[in-house]
Structures are given as C-alpha cells and as structure tokens.
Amino acid sequence: MIPFNKPYCSGREMSYMAEVCHSMTMSGNGDYTKLCHGFFEKRYGFKKCLLCTSGTDALEMCAMLCELKPGDEVIVPSYTFVSSAIAFLREGAYVRFADSGKENPNITADIIRPLINEKTRAICVVHYAGVACDMDAIMQLAAEHNLIVVEDAAHSIDAYYKERPLGSIGHLSAFSFHETKNISCGEGGMIAINDERFIRRAEILWEKGTNRAEFYRGMVNKYGWCDMGSSFLPSELNAAFLWAQLEQIEDIQSKRLHIWNAYDKGLRGQTLADGIKVMPELPEYATNNAHMYYLLCPSLAVRTRFMNYLKNNGVQTTFHYLPLHSSTYYNDKHDGRVLAECDRYGETLVRLPLFYELTDEETEKIIKLIKKYK
Numbered sequence: 065m066i067p068f069n070k071p072y073c074s075g076r077e078m079s080y081m082a083e084v085c086h087s088m089t090m091s092g093n094g095d096y097t098k099l100c101h102g103f104f105e106k107r108y109g110f111k112k113c114l115l116c117t118s119g120t121d122a123l124e125m126c127a128m129l130c131e132l133k134p135g136d137e138v139i140v141p142s143y144t145f146v147s148s149a150i151a152f153l154r155e156g157a158y159v160r161f162a163d164s165g166k167e168n169p170n171i172t173a174d175i176i177r178p179l180i181n182e183k184t185r186a187i188c189v190v191h192y193a194g195v196a197c198d199m200d201a202i203m204q205l206a207a208e209h210n211l212i213v214v215e216d217a218a219h220s221i222d223a224y225y226k227e228r229p230l231g232s233i234g235h236l237s238a239f240s241f242h243e244t245k246n247i248s249c250g251e252g253g254m255i256a257i258n259d260e261r262f263i264r265r266a267e268i269l270w271e272k273g274t275n276r277a278e279f280y281r282g283m284v285n286k287y288g289w290c291d292m293g294s295s296f297l298p299s300e301l302n303a304a305f306l307w308a309q310l311e312q313i314e315d316i317q318s319k320r321l322h323i324w325n326a327y328d329k330g331l332r333g334q335t336l337a338d339g340i341k342v343m344p345e346l347p348e349y350a351t352n353n354a355h356m357y358y359l360l361c362p363s364l365a366v367r368t369r370f371m372n373y374l375k376n377n378g379v380q381t382t383f384h385y386l387p388l389h390s391s392t393y394y395n396d397k398h399d400g401r402v403l404a405e406c407d408r409y410g411e412t413l414v415r416l417p418l419f420y421e422l423t424d425e426e427t428e429k430i431i432k433l434i435k436k437y438k
C-alpha cells in the first residue's frame with residue numbers, strides 16, 4: 065500500500081536530539097529554539113517568532129492576543145481544522161463561520177464583508193493547501209473595520225502572496241509542524257507576530273504569564289507574574305528536530321514540488337471518468353509550496369467509489385475537513401446560514417499521497433491508476 069503520508073527524517077534529527085540530551089538543557093528556549101526563531105525571522109521577515117508545542121497552541125496565543133470579550137465575534141472559515149475555531153471559542157468569542165469560495169476552499173473579502181457587524185473583532189484566514197487567500201482585499205476590509213487578521217498558516221510554510229511570505233501579512237499568524245505538514249517535528253508550531261504592539265504581551269503569554277524574557281535580556285532585575293499565560297514553548301528536543309528539518313528546507317520543498325508537478329503534468333487537462341477534476345489552478349497572486357495535491361469529485365458517492373478503487377489498487381488517499389458549522393458540537397450554535405461551497409469541498413475533495421520519500425515509480429503508478437479509473 066502506498067500510504068497517504070510518511071513523516072520524513074532528513075538524517076540529522078537524531079544527532080541534534082542526542083546533543084541536547086548530553087547538554088542537560090532540555091527545557092525550552094535554548095540554542096535550538098533560538099536557531100529556529102532566527103531562521104524564520106531572517107528568511108521570511110516575520111517581526112517576532114515564538115515556537116509553540118503545536119499549531120493549535122500558536123492559534124490559542126493569537127486568540128489570547130486579540131483580547132476578546134464575551135459577545136465579541138470572530139469570522140473563521142468553516143472548511144478548516146477545528147483548532148482555527150476552538151482557539152477563539154476558548155477566549156469566549158462567538159465564531160461566525162464563513163463559506164469557502166467557488167474557486168478554491170479559501171475565504172474571500174466578498175464572503176467576509178456581509179458577516180461583519182459591530183461585534184466583529186477579528187478574521188481568521190486559512191490559506192488552504194498553502195494557496196494564498198487574496199490578502200490585499202482582506203487586509204483592506206479589516207482596516208476599514210479595525211479588525212485583527214490572524215493567518216492560520218498551518219499549510220503555508222514557504223508559500224507567497226505577491227512575493228510576500230504567507231504568515232507575514234496578517235497582524236498575527238500560526239504555523240504547524242505536525243507530522244502531516246511539509247516541515248515537521250512530530251507535534252510543533254509557531255506564532256509569528258507582525259504587528260509590534262503584540263510582541264511584548266506575546267512573550268509574556270509564552271513565558272507562562274511572566275516577564276522572564278525581559279529578565280533574560282537584562283531589562284529588569286527580577287521577573288514575576290504579570291499577565292495570563294501558559295506553557296506554550298516546546299522542549300529543546302523538539303526544537304532540535306525542527307532545526308534539522310529547517311536546514312533541509314530547500315531539499316524538502318524541491319522534492320515535494322517535483323512530486324506535485326508530476327501529478328499536475330500527468331493529470332491536468334486529462335478527461336477523468338465520472339467528471340473528476342484536478343485541483344483548481346493557482347490564483348496569479350499565489351505561489352505553490354506543494355503542501356497538497358487534491359482532486360474534486362462531482363459527488364460524495366463518486367468520491368467514495370473513487371477512493372475505494374484506489375485503495376483496492378494499493379493507494380491510500382484521504383478526504384479532508386468535515387464542515388465545522390454543521391458539526392455535532394457547533395450545529396446548534398451556528399446561525400443557520402447554508403454554506404454550500406464548504407459542504408461541497410467537505411463531500412468531494414480527495415488528497416493524493418505527497419511525501420518526501422514517494423518515488424517517481426509510485427507517482428507514475430498513481431497517475432496511471434487515476435487515468436484508468438472508469
């Protein structure tokens with residue numbers, strides 16, 4: 065069976081982790097954490113980065129920084145992972161779910177605009193499959209209404225919008241290094257803070273509510289409890305693993321792009337049975353970070369049949385998000401609007417295997433099988 069995903073180890077992960085064990089400083093915010101922060105701040109120009117133990121944690125930090133009050137509202141796509149919504153719900157906000165666009169699962173300024181009311185405080189955008197949302201229009205809309213924009217950049221490492229790295233455009237953004245993402249350390253994440261007014265508080269939340277970061281920099285002579293917080297920072301063991309992956313980012317990305325391009329060359333423009341289509345073309349403002357290659361089926365029944373066909377021929381594929389607005393947890397909290405595009409992606413999207421060690425022969429096999437599907 066060709067699996068849908070297989071985590072990749074570049075080779076140095078184990079030796080860096082062994083070094084951390086021998087150094088006897090295994091808790092967070094050590095040398096490897098600082099190397100990772102520096103990498104992101106330099107390569108992508110994020111103003112301030114803080115590693116977290118997951119993308120979920122990073123989103124929770126973003127939500128805490130929004131300083132939401134009960135009754136405040138946050139606009140979140142329904143076609144996303146639960147964490148994009150839970151982060152804001154935990155802060156007492158109401159989540160108003162937005163439908164996906166017709167072109168791709170991303171939300172757009174036109175979809176967001178009618179959902180804004182006097183209680184709206186923030187917009188969370190998800191760049192689905194690492195394909196940028198149209199950020200100029202969204203940032204302008206947010207500025208008109210004085211809203212904070214959080215980018216859920218969990219899929220979006222090394223992807224760009226009009227030459228600007230994703231995660232550098234919103235006020236705050238969250239990355240994930242879960243094992244299913246391009247760059248991974250098992251479980252891991254990072255918050256990027258682009259608006260300076262949030263930096264000081266972000267450091268305090270990250271340091272469990274204390275001003276320890278300022279103490280370490282010699283700015284205060286003792287540190288203490290000054291705000292809310294939690295233990296958001298990962299151990300040096302995770303940071304060491306992540307650093308080994310970041311050192312290999314060019315190699316990892318070029319391998320993933322190679323596979324993505326092979327799928328696209330083999331499948332785009334072909335007439336596939338049952339009206340199955342390849343993932344939409346990228347908008348002209350977006351680059352491709354090869355996070356995902358997906359197909360769209362015309363119905364749930366076709367998708368089930370198609371996925372079973374691939375499985376019976378030794379290829380594991382997966383569908384993706386179940387719409388959040390109609391989940392058992394949120395169904396009775398949702399405002400009742402029909403989110404038809406989100407439902408469509410929920411029922412028809414299929415993701416193909418895409419991981420570093422997928423060979424050319426395996427990719428060819430998958431393409432051939434898809435073309436032979438009747």
Ligand SMILES: *Cc1c(COP(=O)(O)O)cnc(C)c1O
Pocket residue numbers: 118119120121144145147148190216218219239240241242251252253
């Ligand atoms: C993976 C993912 C997350 C959560 O990241 P974790 O690191 O698994 O906590 C959040 N949002 C989206 C869109 C994701 O794909």
